[in-house]
Amino acid sequence: MSIISFSEATLQAMIEEMERDSTVFVMGEDIARQGGIFGQFKGLPDRFPGRVLDTPISETAIIGSALGAALTGLRPVADMHFADFISVAYDELVNQIAKNRYMFGGQADIPLVVRAPDGIVPGAAAQHSQSVEGWLMNIPGLILVSPSSPATAKGLLKSAIRSNNPVIFFEHKLLYPQKGEVPDKEYLTPLGKAEVRRAGKDVTIATYSIMVQKALEAAQTLSREGIEVEIIDLLTIKPFDLETIVTSVRKTHRCIVAHEGVVHGGAGAEIAAQIQQEAFFHLDAPILRVGTKNVPIPFSPPLLEYVAPKVADIEKAVKQVLYREEN
Amino acid sequence: MSIISFSEATLQAMIEEMERDSTVFVMGEDIARQGGIFGQFKGLPDRFPGRVLDTPISETAIIGSALGAALTGLRPVADMHFADFISVAYDELVNQIAKNRYMFGGQADIPLVVRAPDGIVPGAAAQHSQSVEGWLMNIPGLILVSPSSPATAKGLLKSAIRSNNPVIFFEHKLLYPQKGEVPDKEYLTPLGKAEVRRAGKDVTIATYSIMVQKALEAAQTLSREGIEVEIIDLLTIKPFDLETIVTSVRKTHRCIVAHEGVVHGGAGAEIAAQIQQEAFFHLDAPILRVGTKNVPIPFSPPLLEYVAPKVADIEKAVKQVLYREEN
Amino acid sequence: MGVRIKEFPNAFLELTSQGKKELLRTMIRIRSFETRVEELFLAKRIPGFVHLYIGEEAIAAGIMANLRKNDWITSTHRGHGHALAKGAQMTRMMAELYGKRSGYCKGKGGSMHIADFSVGMLGANGVVGGGFTIAVGAGMTAWMKKTDQVAICFFGDGASNRGTFHEALNMAAIWKLPVLFINENNLYASTTPASYGVAVSRISDRAAGYGIDGYTVDGNNVVEVYNVSHTLIDRLRSGKGPILLECRTYRVKGHYVGDPEKYRTREEVKNQAEENDPIKRYTSYLLEHSFIQPEEIDLLWKEAKEEVEAAVRYAEEDPYPEPDEAIQDLFSSDQEVLV
Amino acid sequence: MGVRIKEFPNAFLELTSQGKKELLRTMIRIRSFETRVEELFLAKRIPGFVHLYIGEEAIAAGIMANLRKNDWITSTHRGHGHALAKGAQMTRMMAELYGKRSGYCKGKGGSMHIADFSVGMLGANGVVGGGFTIAVGAGMTAWMKKTDQVAICFFGDGASNRGTFHEALNMAAIWKLPVLFINENNLYASTTPASYGVAVSRISDRAAGYGIDGYTVDGNNVVEVYNVSHTLIDRLRSGKGPILLECRTYRVKGHYVGDPEKYRTREEVKNQAEENDPIKRYTSYLLEHSFIQPEEIDLLWKEAKEEVEAAVRYAEEDPYPEPDEAIQDLFSSDQEVLV
Numbered sequence A, B: 001m002s003i004i005s006f007s008e009a010t011l012q013a014m015i016e017e018m019e020r021d022s023t024v025f026v027m028g029e030d031i032a033r034q035g036g037i038f039g040q041f042k043g044l045p046d047r048f049p050g051r052v053l054d055t056p057i058s059e060t061a062i063i064g065s066a067l068g069a070a071l072t073g074l075r076p077v078a079d080m081h082f083a084d085f086i087s088v089a090y091d092e093l094v095n096q097i098a099k100n101r102y103m104f105g106g107q108a109d110i111p112l113v114v115r116a117p118d119g120i121v122p123g124a125a126a127q128h129s130q131s132v133e134g135w136l137m138n139i140p141g142l143i144l145v146s147p148s149s150p151a152t153a154k155g156l157l158k159s160a161i162r163s164n165n166p167v168i169f170f171e172h173k174l175l176y177p178q179k180g181e182v183p184d185k186e187y188l189t190p191l192g193k194a195e196v197r198r199a200g201k202d203v204t205i206a207t208y209s210i211m212v213q214k215a216l217e218a219a220q221t222l223s224r225e226g227i228e229v230e231i232i233d234l235l236t237i238k239p240f241d242l243e244t245i246v247t248s249v250r251k252t253h254r255c256i257v258a259h260e261g262v263v264h265g266g267a268g269a270e271i272a273a274q275i276q277q278e279a280f281f282h283l284d285a286p287i288l289r290v291g292t293k294n295v296p297i298p299f300s301p302p303l304l305e306y307v308a309p310k311v312a313d314i315e316k317a318v319k320q321v322l323y324r325e326e327n
Numbered sequence C, D: 001m002g003v004r005i006k007e008f009p010n011a012f013l014e015l016t017s018q019g020k021k022e023l024l025r026t027m028i029r030i031r032s033f034e035t036r037v038e039e040l041f042l043a044k045r046i047p048g049f050v051h052l053y054i055g056e057e058a059i060a061a062g063i064m065a066n067l068r069k070n071d072w073i074t075s076t077h078r079g080h081g082h083a084l085a086k087g088a089q090m091t092r093m094m095a096e097l098y099g100k101r102s103g104y105c106k107g108k109g110g111s112m113h114i115a116d117f118s119v120g121m122l123g124a125n126g127v128v129g130g131g132f133t134i135a136v137g138a139g140m141t142a143w144m145k146k147t148d149q150v151a152i153c154f155f156g157d158g159a160s161n162r163g164t165f166h167e168a169l170n171m172a173a174i175w176k177l178p179v180l181f182i183n184e185n186n187l188y189a190s191t192t193p194a195s196y197g198v199a200v201s202r203i204s205d206r207a208a209g210y211g212i213d214g215y216t217v218d219g220n221n222v223v224e225v226y227n228v229s230h231t232l233i234d235r236l237r238s239g240k241g242p243i244l245l246e247c248r249t250y251r252v253k254g255h256y257v258g259d260p261e262k263y264r265t266r267e268e269v270k271n272q273a274e275e276n277d278p279i280k281r282y283t284s285y286l287l288e289h290s291f292i293q294p295e296e297i298d299l300l301w302k303e304a305k306e307e308v309e310a311a312v313r314y315a316e317e318d319p320y321p322e323p324d325e326a327i328q329d330l331f332s333s334d335q336e337v338l339v
Ligand SMILES: Cc1ncc(C[n+]2csc(CCOP(=O)(O)OP(=O)(O)O)c2C)c(N)n1
Pocket: B029, B057, B059, B081, B085, B088, C076, C077, C078, C126, C127, C128, C129, C155, C156, C157, C158, C159, C160, C186, C188, C189, C190, C251, C255
């Protein structure tokens, strides 16, 4: 095990996969000359000359050409700079990439990865703070992934690059500098499988990305009050690992879904809808969702604090499903 | 009352609102020279010279300029040709239009309507058949509307045009030629309010657009078997009228959400998630969702038949929540 | 109409007599296919929407005659001609139009989504302007793998107003990718005349925005299309970067089969169909120069008709896919588990 | 750098001595504001990201001197200079940068989202290239209401590669909308040199794709910017359609405050800051022609400094918004019920 940052973990994944397969390349805005705004591409251009490409500010062309390259023999990794700008290439993602294989009767695989730094950074405001997986939950043909730690970031990015299907890889901007243990030996983290981060008997918390940490924090406080939550780190948001969640809910009979994105129409809606369907008779309380309030992300600190999901919100929701509300 | 088609009903709404307010205008591809592919703009250009504009194939500019026009004193109605192409103007919708008012502290209203013909037409395949409200459920700042009949189409379109907020107006392509009664006197159908289309005590069906008809059809068959469903026509999908649904569920204790869009991550996910939260103790069965299977819309008739939601699917779901499955 | 371009040698004259005939054969095959498809659509044998390439055959024929099997093309909603000229089989195309099982897309695509990756035909596209960036990606593959393959992107006058046009041409230009952007300017985008919707009178002038060369040719003159694209494709292969080629043509049929066509006069259409038909023009030219005999021409039409009829029989007899095949093909088999 | 354009009269010379001073005042106010903002950001008084307009002041000053209050502008992520020149108040701008309650956006926007609709400043934009089509829409309003208002769209060299550029210019061109597209070519898009990312060496050449006029001026020469835009804005008001004007300039500071700037040499930046500073250049010019006295210049700097300090005090003292104001302002009050 080594202790490295999330950013370095993704860099290791890139290096290993680019060494392994010469058809893997990466393109995006401002990644080569300065190594990426979060340092996630530092040194990569020197190591792989001609395979780390700075692009113009043309997200549509970045994502669209990634499709063309994937169809003709390369394995592109396209960096979106900020996940918010997926909006600009939305047609390419949902009407081209997601549909290409199906629409053409399975003629070609589409081995491409879109890396999308997402999430709230204080002060980044409405157009640079979004978690946008909720924009893509309704799109058959896309795989959505969101690691929570250096170890999962590395293992999932490697799996994403090796996948012959299009993967959108969300990486929370605040996670980049965070450090954690990563195995020294090569490993892959499987797509589509959740991991139980904490065992507990009282309430299941299905979550992902940076919210895993908030859930773990909440768990500590709650534990002191005698409440033991089970935390499931989904890792893959679409298709998510319903089985692992339901197994847990069968035990806890209560469930919360927590993510940083806006609650209304967020990934949590689908997750909750499926859980209630699969585990209806095991539930002793409604499934509650924790996420950003239903407005764009505001700039000013007190406003942001008000709308963003907090550890306390998780604690509150847990108590609510346990009918232990204080007020 | 007069009997007119859905298409004519929207045309009447346009005429009345354009007569009432000289700042209302409409732009889109191929709407002026030939009256719109579904005849929904027939005669309008002659009636309002200079206020019905054919545009280039530039959806991004159509939606973006609608925002600019709305901010500076006009009330644009922008036609999307096919709802599928909302993808092309997604950034303008989600990062500009939806956020503008909030992000700038409420400085300006955004009175604009995007008309988006949606839904399955046999043979139109993956890129011309989508119901895309699921792409927009996660976007605070947008109002999503979807009428089910000529009368609601007219009343809602008028309300949408008068609204000072951005409204995406989905109109199912197969509804255009359908006829129905429309009041002769002027009227508005309120945004945000559902209508109960059929009273019933056994199962609540929350639905909208063309699926209202399929639900009504299913209701007939089911009624013969002694099952009385209550059908709620949402009309506004976001924000939807939770109260009306929950009132019904308190009575029926069972609920189905039906829409034509893809089930996974569709509007039904949010609707189901909220219902289970609000009406948990009233539910005797899990909420089931009926919609398109989780693939793009295929071309060939038997394939389409297999993936699209049918009357029989609604009947089956109703029986499932009543635990009266045959198999 | 169209600009005669002096710098292009008359490559056509170097073609064998067989090569000269092949150009005609391709055009006749497309015309015969499309004419029959129109009938079949009107007879309700083919569902969905159909956009015919009638009157524009010289472009696909002239360009594709200069391509290799492993070169790539991206196509449009009006893609039958591109597919046929690139080497797709009529049988499997017709089966796809019918929504049958051995269609190119196993019935999942239909007319607007025909693709044959095995001959480098990367797909028709229901999204106007959806092909630009895909072609750029194919060009990237040639560039990064250092092959001399080229990518050809077909697009309409209407499509030239999509933002994707701009981003694609800029990106191809900065990396000098081997992409030839072929504008099929048939003067209309559905009901909208190019003279109204396209701010510039020659679409090839848009090349100036990317520091690349742009040319306009008479797209109904297959010899000119062949000659010019011959030179341009050679230039692409030598790594000189992307080029924009506008081919002026005319859509003789409605935008789609069933179009009421209120936006233009019958006379305009009739004149074009009579005076500017690319097959008539090429046929006269070939006869004039004795490059072909009248009987050979008749034979080409006869063979094409037979091929089309065989394709129709094939499609008629081919079974529909099984309903539950509808949930296949979304994901690569290595992850079918993820569906 | 920059192309001298003969056809433009020297409108500047017709300016009153006050007018000539106003240009300088605007530049000095922007510079003073930005310099202070940089300090405040580094001192962590201002959260978020900040993109400074230092070195590019001549463009905003020169253009805006030709505008009326009811003309519109759309801005970029680098929008402070545009806002100030269009007439926004320094106090409310500074309050917004602080996230305070009387900021222009009540603290919801911050630096990247400053807007002042009351003076026609339709907003900075965090999405590069997001302003093109908004400006077109404003132009549509003038066109449809038959007023002689104009819309000015500011955008960077990097933004000129967005598809929105293309769609907006084409649409403005076909309807002859009164929109002036001002390219602020500061040679870099974040870390990416324009010489790499923009396929054409003069961005104004992109005008050729839309059949409109394109010009390039020295954007650090406020007199030239003023003169040329004076004529162009007159042309817009007379209904002759959109124009593209490229102003060559240089971003003296990092892309954002804190940028490590590894993509260029310190020398390059130093040379530019010394030799090509628009304020220095204009000051010398004014002094040379005795259009201004040295004391007046000192006074302008002094006044600007005072204004900035007053704004800082205002912002510091202004309260933060109440937390629950965070759920206001999404919808127009007629439908607050819908939130
Ligand atoms: C993005 C998008 N917008 C609109 C349409 C609807 N549409 C289909 S074909 C067409 C006209 C295309 O014109 P052009 O590019 O000139 O090609 P042509 O049909 O003339 O071959 C339109 C508007 C579409 N399919 N995709």
